[in-house]
Amino acid sequence: METMGTVTPISSVFPAEEAQKASRRVQDTIAERQQQLDQLKGFIDDNISVINLVQKLPDETHHNIMVPFGKAAFFPGRLIHTNEFMVLLGEGYYAERTAKQTVDILKRRGKALETQVESLKAIMQDLEAEASFFDATAQESADGLVEIREDYVEEASSRAETAGYGKPDPTFSLEKDARKFSVEDEEYNRIFSRIDELEKEEEEAEKGNESDEDERIQNEPDSNISEMSTHQEVRSSPVQVVDVAKAPEAPAVSKGDGSLHCDYPPLNRSTMSKALELPEEKKKVQAPPSTSNMAFTGSIVEHAHNIGMNMLEQQTGARSSKPVSRFKMQRK
Amino acid sequence: MDSAKQNKIRKFEEFVDRRLKPDLVHAIAQRDKVFEQQKIFSDLRRNIENLEKNSVTSLRTLVNLGSEVYMQADVPDTRHIFVDVGLGFHVEFTWSEALNFIAAREEKLSRQIEEYTSLIASIKAQIKMVCEGIRELLQLPVTEL
Numbered sequence: 001m002e003t004m005g006t007v008t009p010i011s012s013v014f015p016a017e018e019a020q021k022a023s024r025r026v027q028d029t030i031a032e033r034q035q036q037l038d039q040l041k042g043f044i045d046d047n048i049s050v051i052n053l054v055q056k057l058p059d060e061t062h063h064n065i066m067v068p069f070g071k072a073a074f075f076p077g078r079l080i081h082t083n084e085f086m087v088l089l090g091e092g093y094y095a096e097r098t099a100k101q102t103v104d105i106l107k108r109r110g111k112a113l114e115t116q117v118e119s120l121k122a123i124m125q126d127l128e129a130e131a132s133f134f135d136a137t138a139q140e141s142a143d144g145l146v147e148i149r150e151d152y153v154e155e156a157s158s159r160a161e162t163a164g165y166g167k168p169d170p171t172f173s174l175e176k177d178a179r180k181f182s183v184e185d186e187e188y189n190r191i192f193s194r195i196d197e198l199e200k201e202e203e204e205a206e207k208g209n210e211s212d213e214d215e216r217i218q219n220e221p222d223s224n225i226s227e228m229s230t231h232q233e234v235r236s237s238p239v240q241v242v243d244v245a246k247a248p249e250a251p252a253v254s255k256g257d258g259s260l261h262c263d264y265p266p267l268n269r270s271t272m273s274k275a276l277e278l279p280e281e282k283k284k285v286q287a288p289p290s291t292s293n294m295a296f297t298g299s300i301v302e303h304a305h306n307i308g309m310n311m312l313e314q315q316t317g318a319r320s321s322k323p324v325s326r327f328k329m330q331r332k
Numbered sequence: 333m334d335s336a337k338q339n340k341i342r343k344f345e346e347f348v349d350r351r352l353k354p355d356l357v358h359a360i361a362q363r364d365k366v367f368e369q370q371k372i373f374s375d376l377r378r379n380i381e382n383l384e385k386n387s388v389t390s391l392r393t394l395v396n397l398g399s400e401v402y403m404q405a406d407v408p409d410t411r412h413i414f415v416d417v418g419l420g421f422h423v424e425f426t427w428s429e430a431l432n433f434i435a436a437r438e439e440k441l442s443r444q445i446e447e448y449t450s451l452i453a454s455i456k457a458q459i460k461m462v463c464e465g466i467r468e469l470l471q472l473p474v475t476e477l
Contacts, residue, residue, distance in 0.1 A: 050397060050401060054401065067393060067407050069379065070372060070375050071375075072372050072416040075407040075410055075413060076409075081404045082403070
């Protein structure tokens with residue numbers, strides 16, 4: 001755990017111009033969607049006017065109109081059978097309906113159009129969130145934000161056995177990693193070391209008291225070690241979480257061009273839309289650290305305070321795991 | 333000298349991309365519109381000839397009200413037809429008058445199409461010429477496209 005992570009300025013991973021380019025591309029997509037939306041709105045307006053017309057037509061037995069004959073000619077004529085409509089059902093099939101039935105069909109069509117508009121609006125919102133995310137990235141890159149990355153070491157438990165309690169490890173890593181939340185973290189480390197000490201004392205006392213129970217003594221160190229290792233694992237997981245939160249977006253965003261924003265919308269719709277409300281999103285992504293290994297968090301922003309909060313969560317989780325193991329121990 | 337050449341090539345390319353190509357697209361779109369008009373009038377001529385041949389004097393048809401909703405319409409007298417003469421004016425014609433008008437109109441439309449076709453050809457020729465100029469400036473060998 002001595003060589004721990006690298007520090008790279010964000011501007012070297014995603015240059016500001018590239019991020020701006022990505023943002024512009026998303027803006028273009030938004031404009032395209034806007035056109036589709038306008039078209040759909042036009043359809044809706046047409047539909048409404050046809051509904052009004054169909055409702056009005058049966059009021060009289062016939063209407064004098066100019067009957068179109070091709071696109072460039074008319075005959076003077078009149079509409080007859082004003083309560084009979086031929087309505088296209090689709091695929092070239094028509095049905096003869098009355099005015100009321102036709103209105104029903106048209107209203108259903110209108111509803112379908114409305115849902116299309118709704119989904120299109122949702123897509124556009126996602127895209128806008130994406131664009132603002134790119135803008136934010138460009139801004140951060142221009143401001144010279146720095147990305148810190150560390151590799152998650154899997155064999156943390158074995159190391160815990162040899163190196164004793166890895167108490168200094170988290171602090172060390174955290175000091176390197178973050179500037180602001182180390183205070184809270186140290187506090188937790190203190191608590192942990194205190195708990196560990198108490199445990200040792202307890203152990204000693206038990207050894208003294210129940211030295212005649214061989215089984216017990218033999219079992220004790222084992223369970224203790226396993227317990228230690230769980231601590232170690234859990235405690236090192238914040239490091240991993242920090243890593244996970246930052247690592248995946250490097251490949252995703254550094255792809256940079258076309259592929260990037262094609263595969264965004266379906267995958268990241270939920271995460272992207274929340275990219276703005278980062279606190280919530282981060283928590284969600286980080287809560288299951290093992291699965292988030294694969295998930296793309298969609299955020300580069302290093303909200304140190306927030307991560308600290310998460311670590312707080314993680315460690316309280318670790319503490320809560322303690323009673324369980326102790327319970328197990330006593331059951332033996 | 334080299335930078336001057338580069339400058340010139342860039343100017344030529346800009347001329348092709350910003351001026352000639354949009355012109356070409358515009359001309360082709362215009363010609364397509366005229367083609368459409370031509371088709372409308374040839375359809376109308378065929379329809380009127382059909383009416384004449386079958387001596388139809390009254391007609392029952394379906395009118396599109398929009399959104400593919402149709403209603404029956406009755407034309408009691410088909411001998412008088414109102415034909416679009418442009419600018420939103422419709423003139424009442426008899427069948428023979430209408431056919432005369434349509435013939436004149438079709439002739440004009442085909443003349444317009446010819447004009448646009450030659451315009452498109454000349455724009456294409458200009459593009460080709462400028463490209464050749466660029467090729468000469470770069471001293472590339474002649475390539476047959």
